[in-house]
Amino acid sequence: MALKLYDLAGAEPERRFSPYCWRTKFALLHKGLPFETIPWRFTDKGVIAFSKQGSVPVLVDGDHVVSDSWAIANYLEDTYADRPSLFRGEGGRAVTKFINAWADGLNGALAPLIVSDIFGLLDDKDRTYFRETREKRFGTTLETVGANRDADVLAWRKLLQPLRAVLGAHPYLGGATPAYADYAVFGCFQWARCVSPFRLLLEDDPVWAWRGRLLSAFDSYAGKAIGYPV
Amino acid sequence: MALKLYDLAGAEPERRFSPYCWRTKFALLHKGLPFETIPWRFTDKGVIAFSKQGSVPVLVDGDHVVSDSWAIANYLEDTYADRPSLFRGEGGRAVTKFINAWADGLNGALAPLIVSDIFGLLDDKDRTYFRETREKRFGTTLETVGANRDADVLAWRKLLQPLRAVLGAHPYLGGATPAYADYAVFGCFQWARCVSPFRLLLEDDPVWAWRGRLLSAFDSYAGKAIGYPV
Numbered sequence: 001m002a003l004k005l006y007d008l009a010g011a012e013p014e015r016r017f018s019p020y021c022w023r024t025k026f027a028l029l030h031k032g033l034p035f036e037t038i039p040w041r042f043t044d045k046g047v048i049a050f051s052k053q054g055s056v057p058v059l060v061d062g063d064h065v066v067s068d069s070w071a072i073a074n075y076l077e078d079t080y081a082d083r084p085s086l087f088r089g090e091g092g093r094a095v096t097k098f099i100n101a102w103a104d105g106l107n108g109a110l111a112p113l114i115v116s117d118i119f120g121l122l123d124d125k126d127r128t129y130f131r132e133t134r135e136k137r138f139g140t141t142l143e144t145v146g147a148n149r150d151a152d153v154l155a156w157r158k159l160l161q162p163l164r165a166v167l168g169a170h171p172y173l174g175g176a177t178p179a180y181a182d183y184a185v186f187g188c189f190q191w192a193r194c195v196s197p198f199r200l201l202l203e204d205d206p207v208w209a210w211r212g213r214l215l216s217a218f219d220s221y222a223g224k225a226i227g228y229p230v
Numbered sequence: 231m232a233l234k235l236y237d238l239a240g241a242e243p244e245r246r247f248s249p250y251c252w253r254t255k256f257a258l259l260h261k262g263l264p265f266e267t268i269p270w271r272f273t274d275k276g277v278i279a280f281s282k283q284g285s286v287p288v289l290v291d292g293d294h295v296v297s298d299s300w301a302i303a304n305y306l307e308d309t310y311a312d313r314p315s316l317f318r319g320e321g322g323r324a325v326t327k328f329i330n331a332w333a334d335g336l337n338g339a340l341a342p343l344i345v346s347d348i349f350g351l352l353d354d355k356d357r358t359y360f361r362e363t364r365e366k367r368f369g370t371t372l373e374t375v376g377a378n379r380d381a382d383v384l385a386w387r388k389l390l391q392p393l394r395a396v397l398g399a400h401p402y403l404g405g406a407t408p409a410y411a412d413y414a415v416f417g418c419f420q421w422a423r424c425v426s427p428f429r430l431l432l433e434d435d436p437v438w439a440w441r442g443r444l445l446s447a448f449d450s451y452a453g454k455a456i457g458y459p460v
Contacts, residue, residue: 091318091405094396095325098403098411101395102332165331166324173328175321181328 002034006048006058009039010121010195015226017118017194019107019187020069022222023100024057026183027073029218031083042126069187070100073180086180099173100184102162107188109156110200113149116142117196149198156200160207167206171213178217186214186222194227232264234290236278239269240351240425245456247348247424249337249417250299252452253330254287256413257303259448261313272356299417300330303410316410329403330414332392337418339386340430343379346372347426379428386430390437397436401443408447416444416452424457 005025008018016022016037028035040047040056051058051067058067059075066075077086077093087093115134119142122130131142138145146152163185166173173181189211192200201208215223235255238248246252246267258265270277270286281288281297288297289305296305307316307323317323345364349372352360361372368375376382393415396403403411419441422430431438445453 088321089318089405091407091409092322092325094400094403094405095322095329095409095411097396097399098392099325099328101392104395105391161335162328162331165334166328169327170324173324175319175324177321179321179325181325 001062002036003028004060005035005037006040006056006060007037008056009041009123010118011123012121012226013039015121015194017121017191017227018056019191020055021057022187022190023069023180023183024059024072025221026186026214026218027076027086027180029221030086030178030180030183031076031080033076033080033083041123043129069184070097073100077180086183088174088179092179096179096181096184099181103184103188106159106185107191109159110188110192112138112145113152113156113200114146114192114196114198116146117198121195146198153198153200157202157205160205163210164206167210172210178214182210182214186211190222190225190227193222193230194225197228197230199230231292232266233258235265235267236270236286236288236290237267238286239271239353240348241353242351242456243269245351245424247351247421247457248286249421250285251287252417252420253299253410253413254289254302255451256416256444256448257299257306257316257410259451260316260408260410260413261306261310263306263310263313271353273359299414300327303330307410316413318404318409322409326409326411326414329411333414333418336389336415337421339389340418340422342368342375343382343386343430344376344422344426344428346376347428351425376428383428383430387432387435390435393440394436397440402440408444412440412444416441420452420455420457423460424455427458427460429460 005028007016007021009016045054048054048056048058051065053067055067057069057072058065059072066072073086087096115138119127119130135141170176172178173185189200201211235251235258237246237251239246275284278284278286278288281295283297285297287299287302288295289302296302303316317326345368349357349360365371400406402408403415419430431441
């Protein structure tokens with residue numbers, strides 16, 4: 001039986017833009033597990049109340065319910081230990097957790113640059129919730145939060161330096177083949193791609209080529225997703 | 231025959247404070263390789279001219295000369311492949327390179343907080359060189375560069391968040407046992423400890439306990455080094 005994943009969506013059911021859900025989708029693809037996704041909106045709290053919290057991703061695997069992308073990755077690694085490893089051993093799990101937390105910070109730094117583009121793509125029922133929570137978080141209106149993004153993206157690109165150090169020597173953070181460390185970071189770029197025409201990367205950046213490899217991975221699962229060709 | 235390591239020293243020959251040399255010393259200890267260290271000062275360029283560059287660490291292993299801490303780690307891993315692994319496989323090497331590059335950034339952000347303390351510990355022959363190069367780098371005098379460090383350290387501690395994410399779940403970045411990822415980051419803290427009484431970490435920070443484990447590792451090799459008990 002296919003696993004079920006509650007996956008953040010916009011007004012269009014197929015616009016799936018959560019960076020954390022992208023991590024989980026790639027983890028499922030990496031493990032080769034069949035799964036179906038269920039479009040979910042920010043205000044559908046009741047729909048996932050069975051998970052005892054209010055955010056996606058939520059994974060349902062038979063009787064097992066797991067939320068939080070890192071917990072899901074660990075669940076998949078341990079439950080499907082006979083399938084390709086996401087972490088490649090216990091040492092790999094710890095260093096991957098490091099990169100996962102670093103990528104959380106990258107998401108946080110990216111949010112002000114793209115959050116204004118998200119609003120217009122949301123289902124009507126999510127808009128008030130989104131505006132209120134994000135304007136509180138950023139301390140300003142959605143219309144002004146990304147006003148300096150042409151300049152701010154230059155500082156954001158500097159945060160990518162550890163990525164570039166690896167990608168000059170290896171095709172993936174996982175080495176010769178991708179691993180969960182790649183998916184954790186890729187979620188950030190795919191989030192942006194799904195919601196914003198704003199250009200994050202320059203084509204001569206090794207991160208650009210790496211992102212392209214992941215867009216093509218798993219029969220272009222991410223590359224085929226609704227988004228902007230940037 | 232013991233390997234030889236040229237190791238940055240202050241006026242006191244046993245004050246060894248380079249974060250990059252600390253990475254290499256821990257890599258040698260991890261591999262269980264006998265080595266001797268040779269105190270070296272910033273202006274001893276002629277002494278390591280055989281390495282075709284001007285910085286330490288420089289490792290001499292029989293006929294092999296390797297400089298740059300990351301190149302040395304790779305050399306040791308590949309040459310002494312039958313000894314405990316620094317990276318734990320090719321995937322581990324790539325993610326470790328990521329953390330290594332992240333730690334380089336951590337060093338860069340720490341430098342303004344401690345550089346003024348380094349000056350007074352240097353051999354007389356290094357002082358003019360050090361003042362000129364560092365004042366050019368920081369765009370201000372050594373006497374003023376760290377003037378706001380009581381406030382700046384609060385921002386610096388926030389950079390440690392990915393470390394804390396791991397150390398809440400694992401004793402080391404390497405998982406249950408330390409690996410080169412740990413040594414790459416530990417070098418930053420040991421650098422500070424060797425040169426500055428300035429308090430970087432609070433005792434309730436999980437990074438504090440991790441640092442303590444590494445100070446005790448390998449028969450307290452780092453814990454016994456000349457430095458400040460902070």
